[in-house]
Amino acid sequence: MEPKQIKEGYLVKKGTVLNSWNAVWVVLSEDGVEFYKKKTDNTPKGMIPLKGAVLTCPCQDYNKRTFVFKINTVKNQDHYFQASHLEERESWVKDIKRAISCLLGGKKFARKSTRRSIRLPDTVNLSDLYVQMRDQEDGIKELKLEKEKRVYNHCFTGGCVVDWLISKDKARNRPEALMLATGLLNEGFLQPAGDVSKNAVEGGAESAVLDEANAFYYFADSGFFCEGYSSDEDGVLKEEFRGNITKQGCLLKQGHRRKNWKVRKFILRDDPAYIHYYDPSKGDDYLLGSIHLRGSVITAVEFVPDAKRYDVDGNLFEIITSDETHYFLQAATADERKDWIKAIQLVSKTGK
Template identity: 70%
Template structure:
């Protein structure tokens, strides 16, 4: 009605998409049925607004969604396209359909295997790599996945490792990063996971982030962007002048310790940066600080005594952000 963009918690069902005002709400604000719907990627209707996709219902109603980054948008579009195909063919949507086709042993627990792969001491080592003038943070190669599965005695040979890795990818325990791995994940190769040092992957919620370099000069990043991405996500931020609250995407880096914030609709240039070395970060429970927002607030006070007020979507998310920022502020220069 008003054509305004609002942050929503969105839940994907096998036959529809529900959206909530908050993650903790019991009932949705609305539901988009997928029967007879179509989905469009790479929407161009909004100028600078990036990572938008559109669901058009059977009644020709358009619903637009914007993801926080390209990989998130592609994952939503891929799953919804698969669900639409399943509905059209009278099938039930399920990510685990690959288990039967490649005959994995019933004793393999994919969830437990994923946790072992992410173990900081004995799991797959995440790296910062440069491919095709882009810098990928918190990634690893397909070859690393295959080597780890063999070394951990999860499989007997490389072929079994590729099959098991493909299942982890198809069921969402791994995500593709870069054109080579994305093309494979879309079914353009014999297996969805590639035993290839040029095929890059990342763990969901790991802090993965990619940055494009348009020339050799751009490869020399600013000092504050040299650190590894520790955490990223969207938060509400209070403005310093008007004191209004706006959704911003935050990227937390270590060594040097910086928290950059972006307009999710305006591209890759940050609106500002918070130097975290020696900062103080605490949860805010004082009602006078909340104004028009509800709970889950926290405050960052920098070494130069600049105050930033932020709001997370839940108490658990606030706790995670505070812990991550405290760690970076102590270890990063």
């Protein structure tokens, strides 16, 4: 019998021969991970057997890249993958770990029950803690912080993290709170912003999170924007990046000139209403373009002019901006297309 397919989608993978990182289509089955250059390809570029493999997450081998995990095979080959956002990484890691565990025990793959188990008093669930910290009403408040002519949007200080953990009885004292905060940062839930916090992480300090007012941090899936203050003269954050992130992930986008399709990471922000797209292999510092969505029309389409037939695998939709610019995008599945259209339509109507 053919192995059961468990999961598929776009991830960025480090080359096994060259050190380049490229977006690939990844398919997880019960016994391995296959990756393809394009979703429409019939033959994979490679296959990673999972029997006896070890998964490492978070992976700190490439500290300038976030949301990376590593699969080490029984032949001691390392394969590095990078997700586009935290929730996506957690989903892949959970299913791959489960597949490895099932192979080890000689069982058929089955996801564990989602029923919450009773948490022991001395056991900390960092994922649950992160959700509580992100709570709009009772969590840590995201602020606009300024330092040395630079603007940090959707940020908070290390001291704020410590204060919140103690006030919510998550830690008994400040050293214990710093240990929890460091765990959140090591797992990728928190990210450093600015030289002070980044130097602490790279310096290998006992506590990677600093209990200081000038050490800035941000939630991994927040609206933090890490450009716009790249030089001392540019201290003003662009208005279009001030909105909260409402959706993010990878889609295929058709180029305006060459009409070829490439994988792009999209980040949708609500107010102002913008969707920005990036080269996923280079991260969020490599902005390729932005689309102002106010007054745009977003519809599903079945045909794209000038598209090569073998590059199109269905699930197409189009964004027509108020200035009559057309953008053609391709989702991986019909449900994903539906979700993106719904999210973009809502932002286009409510955002300024």
